[in-house]
Amino acid sequence: MGKAAELLVAATCILQSRAKLNVSTSIIDDEGVDLVFHLREHTATLAVQVKARMSDGLVVQRGRFQAVVRDSSFYPRSDLDMMFVYVDVTRGSIAQAWMVPSPVFEANTTVNARGRRVFSASMSAESGDKWSKYRLVEGELARRVVQRLESSDLRMFVGVSGDGRHRRWAGARHLPRTVAQATYRGRSAEAGVGVVTLRARRETTT
Incomplete structure (x- = not known):
């Protein structure tokens, strides 16, 4: 039910923020990104990897949330958060969550023999x-996503202006609403600014 949980996260954040938040989903899930959030009328984005556990699971019934993250698809950076959500299946809602910046998650976990990082937190x-400082109770998820976006320190982007020139902008909030030529882990692609999330090419061309 992973995809259902991701859509629940997306819908919850949109509704709780009264549509202040918008969200895109990943078509290919091989980069450890499930959802990409942005604030309407802003260009900063926050990617999240969602790990969900259901209330009828044996481990959560013992008061503990556990999830594993494959290190092979984990690429920590300032604009990626790990989102661990506890879903109440009876109510169909997110009862509790943890939203951990990926660099923090990397620093506080190790890779086991199976190539995985383990998140294990008390639900008390x-x-x-x-992990307690990253815990969110029901109703706090959207507010935390908004806070992360408003404090975002995304890397420099390179935009494509109307005359076809690649130009530098020092921050995502100052990037014009046009097409950006960006690279995501070395992959070059043209995308609408609203869903461009990560590193931009460093060179400037004409």
């Missing part, structure tokens, strides 16, 4: 474990 509100 009184817990003081290392």
Whole structure:
């Protein structure tokens, strides 16, 4: 039910933010990105990888949330967050979540013999474990996504102006609403600015 949980996250954030947030989904899920959020009328984006567990699962019934992340598709960066969500299947809602910046997740986990990183957090509100500061109760998810987008320090982008020249902009908020030539892990592609999420080419051409 992973895809259903991803769509639940997307719908929840749009509704809780009263459509202030918009979201795109990934067609190819080989880069560790499930959803890409952006604020309407802004160009900054935040990619998230969603890991969901259901309320009828044996581990969560013992008061613990556990999930694994394949290191082969995990590429930590400032504009990628790991989102771990506990879904109440009876109510069809997100009862609890953790939203962890990917560099923090990398620093606080290790790769096991199977090439995976393990997230394991207490679901108790009184817990003081290392993930407690990233815990969100029901109703807080959209607000946290908005906060992350408003404090985003995305890398420099290169935009394509109307005259065909590649130009530099020092921040995503200053990028014009046009087509951007960007690279994502070395892959060059043209995309609408609203869904361009990651690293831009460093060179300037005419």
